[in-house]
Amino acid sequence: MFNEATQTATQTATPSRPATLAPSSASRIEILGRPFTRSEEILSPEALAFVTALHDRFATSRHERLADRQRRRYEIGNGRDPKFREDTRAIREDTTWRVAGAGPGLEDRRVEITGPTDPKMTINALNSGARVWLADQEDATSPTWQNVIGGQLSLFDAIRDQLEFTSPEGKQYRVTAERTPTIVMRPRGWHLVEKHLRYVDPQGQAGAASGSLVDFGLYAFHNAQELVARGRGPYFYIAKIESSEEAKLWDDIFTFTEQTLGLAHGTIRATVLIETLPAAFEMDEILYVMRHHIAGLNAGRWDYIFSIIKNYRGRGARFVLPDRSEVTMTVPFMRAYTELLVQTCHKRGAYAIGGMSAFIPNRRDPEVTARAAEKVTADKRREATDGFDGTWVAHPDLIPVAQAEFDAVLGDRPNQVDRLRDDVTVTARDLLDVHIGRDITEAGVRENVSIGLRYIEAWLRGNGAVAIDNLMEDAATAEISRSQIWQWINQDQRTAEGTLITAEWVSGLVTEAVASFDRHDGDRFADAVDLFADVALGDQFPTFLTVPAYSRYLVDA
Known part of the structure; x- marks a missing residue:
C-alpha cells in the first residue's frame, strides 16, 4: 500500500475535469459584513458558490475534528499524556514512502518573511528579497471584516502585478523587486469562524462560516489558476493542526478544490505548522495523509509553547514554565521537538522550516539593532546547523542576517533534505521534559x-x-x-x-x-x-x- 502511495505522490499529474457546482450554491452564503470598495470582486456569486460547496462537503467533518480536540484536551488535563500512536505504527516504520515535496517556486526556502496582508505590508514583503512570503491571514492579522476581505484584495492584485498603495500621508508604495517571493498563504485555523458570512446548510440550518474555509476558498478560487499560469502555484501554510485526521481533512479539501477548479492533482502544496503538542506526536502521520500535497513542516515555536501551557495548565507545579524570556529554543522540550521535526521531514523528502525569532531591529536605535542581529544570528545558525532547510524572519532588515547563516551551510544547494539526522533519538519523555530550572520573577x-x-x-x-x-x-x-x-x-x-x-x-x-x-x-x-x-x-x-x-x-x- 505504501509503495503504491509513493508512486502516486511523485508521478506526473494530469489535469482534472472541473466539477459542476450546484446552481443554488451562492444563495446559501449570506453576506452580513458591510460592503466597501471592491469587496464585491472577492465576494462574487461564483466565489461564494465555491465557498458554499466547501462548507456543504466539509463543515460536518470540521465540527467532528474540533470535538476530537476537546476530548484530547480533557484526557491530557486528567493525566493521560500524549504518546506515539500504536494504530499508525506501520506508517512510521515503513521507510519507503515519500511526500510530493516542493512545487514550482518553493525549491529554495532558505529565508521566508512573515506578515499580514494589508496593501502596505504586502508590498514591503514582495520587495523584501526573501525567497518566500508567508501571507498571513491568521496570527499576524486581526480578523476585522476589512482585514479579511481587504487582505484577499491585496493578494489578488499582487499576484497580477497590479498592487499599489498610497498612505494617508501621501507616501506611495509599489512593487519594484525584479524577483518577488513565492506566496504561501496562511488561512485561519479550524477553531475560528467568520461571522460576517452566514452559511445556510442544505437542511436550512444557519450559522457562522468557517474562517478556514472562507480564507482558503476565496484565495484558491480567485488565484489558483492564475498562479499556475505564472509558473508558481496555490500554496498554503496550515495552522493549529492537532492530528493526522485534521490533516486528512485538509488533504480532502485540496483534492476537491483541484477537481472543482480543473487543476492537476497535486498542484496545491501545503506546509503544515507543527505548533501544538499533540501534532508533535503525529508528524509522520501528518506527512503521510497529505503526501500528495505536502511540501514540508514548520516549527511554529510560539504556538507550541502556548500549547504546552494550555494542555498542562492544571497538571501541577512540575509543568509550570518560568518567565517567558527563559523558554528558549535550547530548553529540553523545544530542542527535542525541533530535532524530531527535522529528522521526520528529511526521511520523507519534506522540507523542514524553522521558526521566527521575535527580536526585531530598530532603525533609530543602533544598539537595539545590533542586539537583534546578534540574537537572530545565533538562532538561525542553530537552525541551519541542525538541518533546517529554511527559516522565518519578521523584518526585512533581518533577511541578510538569516540568509548568511543558511548560505554558510547550504552554499549553492537549495536545501539539505538529504541530511537524514540518523543521530537523533527523541522519545515521548523528551517531548514532555518541560523542567527548565529557572524562576518566575x-x-x-x-x-x-x-x-x-x-x-x-x-x-x-x-x-x-x-x-x-x-x-x-x-x-x-x-x-x-x-x-x-x-x-x-x-x-x-x-x-x-x-x-x-x-x-x-x-x-x-x-x-x-x-x-x-x-x-x-x-x-x-x-x-x-x-x-x-x-x-x-x-x-x-x-x-x-x-x-x-x-x-x-x-x-x-
Whole structure:
C-alpha cells in the first residue's frame, strides 16, 4: 500500500475535469459584513458558490475534528499524556514512502518573511528579497471584516502585478523587486469562524462560516489558476493542526478544490505548522495523509509553547514554565521537538522550516539593532546547523542576517533534505521534559501583563503584528503571556522575590501598567483590560483569547 502511495505522490499529474457546482450554491452564503470598495470582486456569486460547496462537503467533518480536540484536551488535563500512536505504527516504520515535496517556486526556502496582508505590508514583503512570503491571514492579522476581505484584495492584485498603495500621508508604495517571493498563504485555523458570512446548510440550518474555509476558498478560487499560469502555484501554510485526521481533512479539501477548479492533482502544496503538542506526536502521520500535497513542516515555536501551557495548565507545579524570556529554543522540550521535526521531514523528502525569532531591529536605535542581529544570528545558525532547510524572519532588515547563516551551510544547494539526522533519538519523555530550572520573577509577571495588554489593545484596533519593546508580537506570543499568568495564579506560584501570584495582585499590576502607557483618542485599553481579565484572571480558561475577543469586539453589528 505504501509503495503504491509513493508512486502516486511523485508521478506526473494530469489535469482534472472541473466539477459542476450546484446552481443554488451562492444563495446559501449570506453576506452580513458591510460592503466597501471592491469587496464585491472577492465576494462574487461564483466565489461564494465555491465557498458554499466547501462548507456543504466539509463543515460536518470540521465540527467532528474540533470535538476530537476537546476530548484530547480533557484526557491530557486528567493525566493521560500524549504518546506515539500504536494504530499508525506501520506508517512510521515503513521507510519507503515519500511526500510530493516542493512545487514550482518553493525549491529554495532558505529565508521566508512573515506578515499580514494589508496593501502596505504586502508590498514591503514582495520587495523584501526573501525567497518566500508567508501571507498571513491568521496570527499576524486581526480578523476585522476589512482585514479579511481587504487582505484577499491585496493578494489578488499582487499576484497580477497590479498592487499599489498610497498612505494617508501621501507616501506611495509599489512593487519594484525584479524577483518577488513565492506566496504561501496562511488561512485561519479550524477553531475560528467568520461571522460576517452566514452559511445556510442544505437542511436550512444557519450559522457562522468557517474562517478556514472562507480564507482558503476565496484565495484558491480567485488565484489558483492564475498562479499556475505564472509558473508558481496555490500554496498554503496550515495552522493549529492537532492530528493526522485534521490533516486528512485538509488533504480532502485540496483534492476537491483541484477537481472543482480543473487543476492537476497535486498542484496545491501545503506546509503544515507543527505548533501544538499533540501534532508533535503525529508528524509522520501528518506527512503521510497529505503526501500528495505536502511540501514540508514548520516549527511554529510560539504556538507550541502556548500549547504546552494550555494542555498542562492544571497538571501541577512540575509543568509550570518560568518567565517567558527563559523558554528558549535550547530548553529540553523545544530542542527535542525541533530535532524530531527535522529528522521526520528529511526521511520523507519534506522540507523542514524553522521558526521566527521575535527580536526585531530598530532603525533609530543602533544598539537595539545590533542586539537583534546578534540574537537572530545565533538562532538561525542553530537552525541551519541542525538541518533546517529554511527559516522565518519578521523584518526585512533581518533577511541578510538569516540568509548568511543558511548560505554558510547550504552554499549553492537549495536545501539539505538529504541530511537524514540518523543521530537523533527523541522519545515521548523528551517531548514532555518541560523542567527548565529557572524562576518566575516579578519582572516576568509584569512583562506578561504589559505585553498582553498592549498587544490586545492593538489587535482590537485591527493590528495583528505589533512591535512591542523591540520584539515582534502576534497572537501566539500574546497567548503565552496571558496563559502563563493564568497558570501561575491557578498553580499557586510565587515569584523569586516571594510574592504569591494571585488574581488580585495581577489586577493591581494591570492598573499600574495601563497608567504608564501612552494614551490617545480612540485607544482600546478599556476593552483590553476587560478582555485580559477574562482570559488571564478568570476562573475559566478560554482555549484561545482571540475567540471571545473576535465575537465581542470585531464583529460588525
